[in-house]
Amino acid sequence: MSDFFSALLDIFGSETMYGSAVRLGGFLAFAALGELVAEKAGTINISVEGSLLAGAFAGTVGYHLTESSVIGLAAGVFGGVLVALIQANMSHRLTADQFVVGLTANVLVIGLAGFFNAIIDPLARRAMVVEIPGLVDIPLIGPALFGQTWPTYLLYPLIPLTWWLLYRTRWGLEVRAVGENPQASDVSGIDVNKRRRQAIVYGGMLAGLGGAYLVLGQVGTFDTAAVGGRGFIAIAAVYFGGWTLGGTLLGALVFGFADALRLTVPVLGYQFNAQMLAALPYVLTIVVMLAITKQNRQPKALAQPFIRGLR
Amino acid sequence: MTAADTQPPAAAPPQFVAEGPWRTRGEMALLYVASILGALGLSALLVAMTGHSWQRVFGALLDGAFLAPGRWGNTLTVAMPMLLVALGTVVAVRAGLFNIGQEGQLLMGAMLMAVAGTKMEGPGVLLLVVGLVLGAFAGGAFAGISAVMRYRRGVPEVISTLLMVFVALQLTGFAVITAWFLRDNDPNRPQRAQTSAALDADTHLPEIHILGNSFSLGVILAVILALLVAFVLARTVWGFRLRVLGHNPIVAQKIGIAAKHTGSRALFISGAFAGLAGAMMLASGSSSYRFTPGFSTNIGWQGLLVALLARSRPIACIPMALLFAALRTGSGFLASTGVDRKIVDVTQALLVLALLIPPAVSFVRERRRAVAAATGDRV
Numbered sequence: 009m010s011d012f013f014s015a016l017l018d019i020f021g022s023e024t025m026y027g028s029a030v031r032l033g034g035f036l037a038f039a040a041l042g043e044l045v046a047e048k049a050g051t052i053n054i055s056v057e058g059s060l061l062a063g064a065f066a067g068t069v070g071y072h073l074t075e076s077s078v079i080g081l082a083a084g085v086f087g088g089v090l091v092a093l094i095q096a097n098m099s100h101r102l103t104a105d106q107f108v109v110g111l112t113a114n115v116l117v118i119g120l121a122g123f124f125n126a127i128i129d130p131l132a133r134r135a136m137v138v139e140i141p142g143l144v145d146i147p148l149i150g151p152a153l154f155g156q157t158w159p160t161y162l163l164y165p166l167i168p169l170t171w172w173l174l175y176r177t178r179w180g181l182e183v184r185a186v187g188e189n190p191q192a193s194d195v196s197g198i199d200v201n202k203r204r205r206q207a208i209v210y211g212g213m214l215a216g217l218g219g220a221y222l223v224l225g226q227v228g229t230f231d232t233a234a235v236g237g238r239g240f241i242a243i244a245a246v247y248f249g250g251w252t253l254g255g256t257l258l259g260a261l262v263f264g265f266a267d268a269l270r271l272t273v274p275v276l277g278y279q280f281n282a283q284m285l286a287a288l289p290y291v292l293t294i295v296v297m298l299a300i301t302k303q304n305r306q307p308k309a310l311a312q313p314f315i316r317g318l319r
Numbered sequence: 320m321t322a323a324d325t326q327p328p329a330a331a332p333p334q335f336v337a338e339g340p341w342r343t344r345g346e347m348a349l350l351y352v353a354s355i356l357g358a359l360g361l362s363a364l365l366v367a368m369t370g371h372s373w374q375r376v377f378g379a380l381l382d383g384a385f386l387a388p389g390r391w392g393n394t395l396t397v398a399m400p401m402l403l404v405a406l407g408t409v410v411a412v413r414a415g416l417f418n419i420g421q422e423g424q425l426l427m428g429a430m431l432m433a434v435a436g437t438k439m440e441g442p443g444v445l446l447l448v449v450g451l452v453l454g455a456f457a458g459g460a461f462a463g464i465s466a467v468m469r470y471r472r473g474v475p476e477v478i479s480t481l482l483m484v485f486v487a488l489q490l491t492g493f494a495v496i497t498a499w500f501l502r503d504n505d506p507n508r509p510q511r512a513q514t515s516a517a518l519d520a521d522t523h524l525p526e527i528h529i530l531g532n533s534f535s536l537g538v539i540l541a542v543i544l545a546l547l548v549a550f551v552l553a554r555t556v557w558g559f560r561l562r563v564l565g566h567n568p569i570v571a572q573k574i575g576i577a578a579k580h581t582g583s584r585a586l587f588i589s590g591a592f593a594g595l596a597g598a599m600m601l602a603s604g605s606s607s608y609r610f611t612p613g614f615s616t617n618i619g620w621q622g623l624l625v626a627l628l629a630r631s632r633p634i635a636c637i638p639m640a641l642l643f644a645a646l647r648t649g650s651g652f653l654a655s656t657g658v659d660r661k662i663v664d665v666t667q668a669l670l671v672l673a674l675l676i677p678p679a680v681s682f683v684r685e686r687r688r689a690v691a692a693a694t695g696d697r698v
Contacts, residue, residue: 054477098672102679107417107477108627112671115620119664126659127369237485243478287489290482297474311475317690 015278025265025272026152031226033264034156034163038218039242040260041170042211044253047246048174049207050187050309054110055095057239058117059212061232062087063219065121068230070220072130080132081159081220088216089209091117096205096212103313114239122232134228135159159225162217171253173210183207187307190314200314215239237290238267244293250305259296263289350677358673362666366658375656380663383652384645392532396603397618398644399534400425400596402541404622405629405636406548407592412631413552414585415565416469418462420480421593422619423487427461428454428594430491432601433501433610436518443521450522451598458594459587461487466586470579476586484619492612501610515610524602535603542637544592549633561585593619621647624671630678643667 019025043056053059063084070076070083094113099106138161140154174180185193186203194200223230241263248262249255266289273280363373385391404421411418435450461483468474494501495513503516525536552558564571564581571578597615606614625643629635646667650660 052475052477054481094672098675098679102676103682104675104679105417107419108675109672111419112624112627112668112675115624116665116668116672119661119666119668122661123365123659123665126661237481240478240481244482247478281493283489283493286492287486290485290489294468294474294479294482294486297479298468298472315686317686 019269019272019276019278021148022272022276023148023151024275025268026149027156028268028271029261029265030152030156031160031264032267033261034160035218035222035226036238036242036245036263037163037257037260038166038221039215039239040245040249040256041166041253042214042218043242044246044249044251044256045170045174045183046204046207046211047251047310048187048307049183049204050190050307050312050314051100051106051204051208052110052243052311053092053095053208053211054107054240054243055091055113056110056211056215056242057235057237058110058114059088059091059215060219060222060235060239060242061114061121062091062117063216064223064234065117065125065219065230066216067220068130068132068223069124069128071132071224072128077135077159077224080224081162081217084220084224085213085216088212088214088219090212092209092212092215096208099313100201100204100208103315106311106313118232121230125230125232130230132223132228132230134226135224157225159221162221166214167253167257170214174253179203179206184307186314187309190309190312194314194316200316204314215242241289241293244297247300247306248293248296250300251307252305263293266292347677347681350680351674354673354676355670358666358669361669362662365665366662369658371656371658376653376658376662379652379656380646380649382649384649387652389532390648392529392534394641394644394648395532395534395538397648398640399538399541399603400600400618401622401625401643402545402636402640403596403599404593404619405626405640406541406545406633407589407596408623408626409629409631409633409636410548410552410561410592411585411589412626413558413565414561414582415568416582416586416589417477418465418480418586418589419477419623420462420465420483420487420590420619421596421623422615422617423480423484424458424461424590424593425597425600425619425622426487426491426615428458428597429601429605429610429614430454430494430501430597431457431594432598433515433518436522436602436608437501437516443519446519447522447524447602450602451595454598454601455591455595458597459589459591461594462590463583463587466583469586470583488612491610491614495610495612503609513612514606518602518608522602523604523608524599526603535599537599537603540599545633545637552633593622596622621667624667627671628674630674 039056039060043053046053066087067080067084071080074080091113095106095109098104098109135157137156138158143154144150146154174183182193182198182203186198186200190200219235222234227234242260245259245263246256248259249257269288270282270285273285366373366376383390384394404425408418408421431453432450435446435453439446439449462480465476465479465483468479469476495515496502501515503514505516526533527536527539552561560571560576560581563574564576564578568578596618600618601608601610601614621643622640625636625639629639646663650663653660653662
């Protein structure tokens with residue numbers, strides 16, 4: 009047993025662990041931040057998975073064509089938004105079921121990315137590592153937070169920006185109102201479905217950026233299995249955080265840590281069941297959802313479509 | 320707005336009712352045709368854009384799915400698990416539940432079939448039946464976990480079933496590399512083989528040979544099950560309860576239908592169909608009767624799409640499953656045209672998206688007409 013604890017100490021005392029956790033968690037945080045805004049507006053977008061993959065692929069192609077990470081990231085945002093537009097218009101302009109649309113959009117993106125990947129065969133490269141002087145010298149977490157590739161740092165300003173948008177602008181107030189009580193919002197003159205569409209597109213922007221970051225900031229190559237269901241974990245991170253900004257980020261970080269174990273444990277020379285480690289983030293998500301969902305902090309109209317004159 | 324709220328749709332002026340059906344029916348047919356053509360057109364455009372001929376692609380698909388020798392039997396056998404998965408999805412959707420974890424439930428079913436077929440002793444036919452039953456039960460139990468989570472703790476089943484897919488993937492991955500579990504311990508096979516042993520010949524589902532084609536007996540079972548599901552949903556008390564629950568949970572509660580029991584059962588059955596699909600796939604020769612980590616090969620996802628495409632009508636699932644299976648087996652012949660077989664995935668998704676549009680458009684329009692009629696009456 010003491011062996012186990014010393015192993016745990018060893019794992020959680022290693023810089024590798026924190027580095028992986030921030031990278032994996034940061035990737036989730038991009039998507040989770042966007043999904044938080046969309047869920048605040050009362051929608052659940054399982055197309056966030058598709059947005060991530062579209063962002064990853066568009067980012068790769070953008071880099072392939074221009075050799076510029078900046079343009080690659082911008083292309084990633086564009087890709088994510090395209091998927092979000094499908095989701096937004098099909099389920100909140102027309103009235104198709106949002107889960108059906110989201111799921112189909114994911115399948116579509118996997119197909120399209122695979123199809124074009126075989127034709128274009130784009131090459132990408134990891135962006136430069138930029139160490140932020142001073143901060144990077146903090147022991148243990150310094151290199152993890154401030155010694156990453158430069159696209160990682162895009163996440164940091166997005167956090168206060170999202171907070172400001174949600175809690176300090178009229179738009180954010182309306183988004184939250186629409187998620188809590190669409191009927192009342194409608195009566196007060198807010199175009200409910202328009203706000204929802206906008207919130208989804210914001211989510212698509214961030215997810216697209218996250219996808220591009222995955223390729224250009226971490227992995228360096230595109231693969232259709234690159235996202236592999238982690239968009240769904242981003243949704244779970246929002247649940248984990250009880251629909252608060254800080255909680256969502258914490259959720260992304262916790263799932264990042266769980267995911268990082270899969271990479272770190274073998275590197276440090278420990279033997280552990282690989283399948284169990286790979287399943288850990290998903291199991292953890294399920295356990296966490298079991299523990300917290302009853303607390304009822306979710307937007308009151310979450311996942312309920314709004315159709316004027318009904319209900 | 321206010322008028323529409325207080326005015327039930329029945330109070331709309333008579334001319335709306337009188338001219339409605341014919342005009343909308345024609346419009347609907349037109350919308351459907353336009354949407355399907357749009358989806359196929361977009362796919363053809365993709366092919367043309369990459370410098371290939373869509374006519375040749377279409378020909379290759381047709382050859383691979385039906386025309387080449389022995390292919391249509393193959394297509395039928397592929398359609399079988401898709402149909403089963405779709406039927407399960409229909410049951411859940413009718414109860415207002417959205418199970419999207421079929422891929423995982425199917426894997427669990429196939430895994431249990433492999434356990435029955437390779438680890439248990441007994442006469443072949445008995446093992447086959449036990450395997451199918453166990454497989455269905457495993458899929459159902461796997462979905463049942465999500466039902467418990469939903470009705471005990473309020474976790475949305477959409478997300479929990481989805482997450483369980485990834486758990487199933489790892490669990491089955493673990494099973495086939497573990498000696499005491501499912502790994503093939505035959506010393507003649509390379510140590511690294513991450514598969515189960517093959518099912519014995521007497522535990523295979525019988526094959527039917529007609530006109531130079533052969534397909535699994537499971538195909539016929541699946542069609543019978545489709546008819547059965549259609550009957551149960553349309554003509555039995557239990558099916559009625561299910562539909563009431565799906566249409567309006569508040570009404571269901573008022574007339575004494577327990578969402579917890581009816582819904583849990585629907586989710587269980589939904590998973591059981593997926594599990595049965597997995598077990599039947601294995602027993603009819605998928606990946607040469609061996610259970611492998613990637614055994615499900617997206618059949619679960621595609622079966623789900625089939626149900627969506629059939630708009631949750633059990634009988635309509637039959638042709639839709641055949642269509643998707645044809646696209647899948649047909650894609651095996653695409654290599655000769657130089658087009659990547661992923662184009663088929665794109666076409667499938669586009670078709671589903673396209674078929675979502677007409678009912679949604681007509682719904683929005685009817686609302687608009689009803690609102691206009693109701694408010695116009697008042698002014």
